[in-house]
Amino acid sequence: DASDLLLRLRGIRAGYAGVEVLHGVDLEVRSGSILALLGANGAGKSTTCAVAAGLLAPTSGIVELAGERGEFRDITRLSAVRRSRDGVLLAPEGRGIFPSLTIDENLSMWLRSAAERDRVYERFPNLAARRKVVAGSLSGGEQQQLTVAPLLVRPPRVLVADEPSLGLAPLVVEEIFRFVVELRELGVALLLVEEKASEILTVADTVAFMSVGRVSWCGPRSEVDEDRLTAAYLGIA
């Protein structure tokens, strides 16, 4: 459905110091949908995220964001900060936590009203129980919760997450994937990069494989089988 389309990358070429690493990437991210970007190391997944979120300007191609009435606006030249105001957010860098402030104070940075904070506490009772504790003393998993909690109350339109599970304990990873599904239910358009295909394939709606700076295959998750995965990682999909 064209009305779901929120963020569109068209013919993106980008690179570093004059070396092109994306050779014409096309992608569409839809509201209430998870697009998983998979592929071998160095395929260009992180670079694609950086272009989508506004951290890296492409040398050619355009990034477009749908407005309220579905009209597309060229945001290629908008910075990451400007994009975040328009609802395109990069996670988790978009919202760091302040270790010397309490949980309550941290949440107040993003959520002005007590009602909004209470919604976070309902969802994360363990944060509620420790609301006067400084964030620096929380466990890694709790810090992760504190980082993402405001997203549930004030969901972005588009969330770009580059390996959100990297280096995290399995239980925390599970929680991240549950959270991602919650955001999808709120209508967020998610662009997710993961090195480990097995986890992401359980939640993704659409899968795009990248190989040497190009999208080699893109389609519904239901069409991704063992053969397609193998082919994609070998760069022959």
Ligand code: ATP
């Ligand atoms: P990985 O899964 O290893 O993170 P990736 O698919 O995310 O890989 P990118 O990180 O986008 O791939 O990297 C694509 C290419 O661009 C690689 O050859 C990489 O070495 C290069 N590259 C990435 N970041 C930079 C940078 N900041 N400066 C120079 N080259 C870079």
